[in-house]
């Protein structure tokens with residue numbers, strides 16, 4: 001594995017088909033699942049580690065975002081990464097950009113509504129990574145379903161010659177979706193944090209049993225959330241991120257809530273059911289069988 005700090009070096013070391021896994025570091029098994037898929041599909045695997053200041057609408061969130069590059073490098077080496085690029089803010093933004101990448105419509109609701117400017121920061125940095133590293137495939141987690149939609153649409157609208165590959169959500173053994181922000185949770189926050197995935201998984205069970213009404217699926221999730229400070233519960237189209245009234249293949253049920261010092265997001269995506277011609281099958285992601293490496297040991 002080579003660790004470099006410039007895009008030029010990362011590109012110069014690449015050969016054959018290139019898979020890119022963009023991350024903000026403080027890695028966990030969710031990121032590593034993206035790396036393993038990229039390893040499977042490509043000759044060269046590049047992982048970028050960059051905490052992008054432009055996608056943080058809240059300065060306190062940026063300040064407390066966990067960072068540990070030495071730890072990330074060790075995990076990436078073990079995962080079979082070829083090239084890790086850890087660019088400085090100056091490498092990514094040598095001059096303050098006057099060019100913006102604005103994805104409209106898909107960003108009206110959910111994260112786009114609650115984090116103004118967030119997706120402009122995401123779209124800008126991802127467009128820069130695509131332009132500078134020129135991957136054939138780029139891997140994004142289904143955990144961030146709206147981000148996946150925004151990046152896919154941006155890549156298509158701007159004719160980036162690459163495929164955006166979705167990777168299923170990796171969950172802790174109790175169901176909590178892995179997130180670098182989970183290290184901000186105290187023991188007393190755990191029960192509330194679990195309410196997000198419990199609500200979504202209960203709604204997924206209901207949807208698979210034929211309960212497709214958005215109103216009723218929202219109700220199931222809200223019943224589980226109880227007193228938790230919730231930004232939204234929303235059933236939406238996976239491609240347009242617009243609200244839908246019924247769960248059907250190509251939709252997802254998303255939630256965002258504040259627990260302790262962390263703002264958590266999670267979702268289940270609905271795909272076509274294998275067995276029957278109608279109905280949905282929920283992608284609940286995968287679960288770890290042991291404690292996440294997020295917590296050390």
Ligand code: AMP
Nearest residue numbers: 023024025030140141143144169170178
């Ligand atoms: P982040 O470092 O949080 O910006 O995430 C980097 C990439 O990893 C994004 O494509 C995320 O969607 C993906 N990712 C984050 N958490 C998970 C997870 N629990 N399972 C799968 N992918 C994830």
